[in-house]
Amino acid sequence: MDRLQDRVMIFIDGSNVYHSLKQIFSRTDLDFARFCRKLYGRRKLIRIYYYNAKVGLKEEPERFRHQQTFFTTIQQIPYLELRLGRLVYTNWPSVPPYEKGIDVQLATDMLVHSFRNNYDVCIAVGGDNDFVGALQAIKDDGKQVEVALFGRGSSSMQLRRVADKVITLNSRFLHDCWKSDSGLRNRPRPPVPTAP
DSSP states (O other): OOOOOOOEEEEEEHHHHHHHHHHHHIIBBBBBBHHHHHHTTTTTEEEEEEEEOOOOOOTTTTHHHHHHHHHHHHHTTTTEEEEEEEEEEETTTTTTEOOOOOHHHHHHHHHHHTTOOOSEEEEEEEOOGGGGHHHHHHHHTEEEEEEEEEOOOOSSSHHHOOEEEEOHHHOHTTTOOBSOOGGGGGOOOOOOOOOO
């Protein structure tokens, strides 16, 4: 059960979220402010960390412009810190680029903030099993660990086992977290009853 006095930090693996949204929902227009509010609920938000790799301007100019617009938008969310790694391009465009520095930065931030007692609850968003050791260390430090995962219950089993709580990121959870054409915002509102 969530305690209102719990201090929460959210750590988002942006690349994992982007690719999961694209693959599962065929859309990526998630409203991250709404999404994060839904994750922490009525508990006290301390900070959100969003991790991603910067697309190369020379290699992918169109994608670079879209990403910069997204970064500008996401940085307007209160208490959100953008942490950027880089994409390494070798033999582009025949070989896709790979991320450098993201996983280490994310795991380091989770651990440092835990050891400094900056939060009571760590919410890790993304399905990378590489974070299992860091999450176990956070639990061993006396903190609670929640993981928000896409996919079926059989996905990311190691993360599911280490977590105190698993938040399933399915259409029901995300129904009112989209920027457009979604959820309650676009439904007609029921009439307001009037006094006789």
